Amino acid sequence: MGSTLHRTELQGYAYATRSSHRQSARLLARHDDAGLRIEIQGDGKAVIGGAYLSQVTIDPPLGRSPRKLTLPDGTVFETDDHEGIKQLTGRTHGTVLHDIEAFRPRLFGVIALCLAATWVLWRYGLDIMVAVAIAFTPAILVEQIDNGTLKTMDFAMAKPSELSDGDKAEVTQIYRKLLASLPEAEREKHSFDLQFRNMPGVGPNAFALPGGTMVMTDALAETFSDPDVIAGVLGHEIGHVVEEHGLKRLYRSLSLYVLIAFLAGDTGPILEDVILEGNLLLSLSFSRAQETSADRFGLALAKEAGFNPSGLLLFFETLQNAYGGREPTQWMSTHPSSSERLRAIEAFIDTL
Structure with a gap:
């Protein structure tokens, strides 16, 4: 999931291990010999949790919903900064799909392609399915x-x-x-x-x-x-x-x-x-x-x-x-x- 890191800090909220208390926090990222390490800091720069990115579970993007990162010890960090997460993880399957689903002019092309595929299925696929169904009736x-x-x-x-x-x-x-x-x-x-x-x-x-x-x-x-x-x-x-x-x-x-x-x-x-x-x-x-x-x-x-x-x-x-x-x-x-x-x-x- 590695990539060239252009941003080192993300703003968001955090939940400490086994705690439901939501607090303002920031995520800091830095490279060391073992890889990309992230650290979650709360108010007063108190460290809430940290781990290497390879150990972190990152929820796939879903519309404009906040992205959630879960550390091995249970610490959770949430952020609306989708671009920041993309800088951390690089282009994954989830981010590519998220980009496609985002409302941009090319979305009209995707919609047109879906409609065309639906028409082809109706025009040709249904006849094939009917023939198969009759054969097995x-x-x-x-x-x-x-x-x-x-x-x-x-x-x-x-x-x-x-x-x-x-x-x-x-x-x-x-x-x-x-x-x-x-x-x-x-x-x-x-x-x-x-x-x-x-x-x-x-x-x-x-x-x-x-x-x-x-x-x-x-x-x-x-x-x-x-x-x-x-x-x-x-x-x-x-x-x-x-x-x-x-x-x-x-x-x-x-x-x-x-x-x-x-x-x-x-x-x-x-x-x-x-x-x-x-x-x-x-x-x-x-x-x-x-x-x-x-x-x-x-x-x-x-x-x-x-x-x-x-x-x-x-x-x-x-x-x-x-x-x-x-x-x-x-x-x-x-x-x-x-x-x-x-x-x-x-x-x-x-x-x-």
């Missing part, structure tokens, strides 16, 4: 998320389906053809299950949960009897499952804290609420990139299964015509559509 947990979300849906907005057994069988047959066209690894990875619900006010809709549970409204089957349309919509939802869009949006919404807690093996109360209630998952929306990706996946899957991929295009065009260019509110919350999206679907169909 046990299948049983995903199944519980599906079950919890479905129970919440049944309690809050859904009623038992009123479709006939024949109508359900026709849709189920289309669904099975789509699944049969998936790679075997994907069929085994997810627990695909088609559910029917009567959901007044939601309109013609279908949506997929992370584990593979898929819910189709009665209104979708009643409004669209064309198998190509049903195949396009269900293929789109299968795309969300295969590409794990549900888990990605769920983990991103739960913040870094829950991701870290989950990776450490403690799901915590927030994730438990999601598993038990499913409210958060129902409130989330897919990103435009995820929707585009699911569109392309569904179109390709529908064609692979023997259906006309233009069915998905017909579905969106019908919705636009029926709602005057605006899709129903519930559909917009989970499947944002636009003229640009229709053009993108048309362009992709041309490449199939």
Whole structure:
């Protein structure tokens, strides 16, 4: 801790060994053959304590708080003279950090650097953490998320389906053809299950949960009897499952804290609420990139299964015509559509 000493005296206060009495004091420093020796003097130059600097414990700097030096015999010296302490000790790790934290123009640079690092973490680090979390998510947990979300849906907005057994069988047959066209690894990875619900006010809709549970409204089957349309919509939802869009949006919404807690093996109360209630998952929306990706996946899957991929295009065009260019509110919350999206679907169909 040695350095070239430019100052030999510091003013401050001292506490003698085993005493709580605070008294004005000064610290004197001088070199001898054994090193730098300091001496604490009180009123009348009475010596309170002394030791070599190497034997003294010096608290690290903390803002403008007084620096405290503790001698081996328990004598304590306090001073506000940070520069004087720096002359005694030289530049240590603590003083360098203290200098960085001090309010100077360069502090704005440090703040800017911290903000930039935070942005990089949010922009790239979070996606990496999400990918790792998904990779280590046990299948049983995903199944519980599906079950919890479905129970919440049944309690809050859904009623038992009123479709006939024949109508359900026709849709189920289309669904099975789509699944049969998936790679075997994907069929085994997810627990695909088609559910029917009567959901007044939601309109013609279908949506997929992370584990593979898929819910189709009665209104979708009643409004669209064309198998190509049903195949396009269900293929789109299968795309969300295969590409794990549900888990990605769920983990991103739960913040870094829950991701870290989950990776450490403690799901915590927030994730438990999601598993038990499913409210958060129902409130989330897919990103435009995820929707585009699911569109392309569904179109390709529908064609692979023997259906006309233009069915998905017909579905969106019908919705636009029926709602005057605006899709129903519930559909917009989970499947944002636009003229640009229709053009993108048309362009992709041309490449199939």
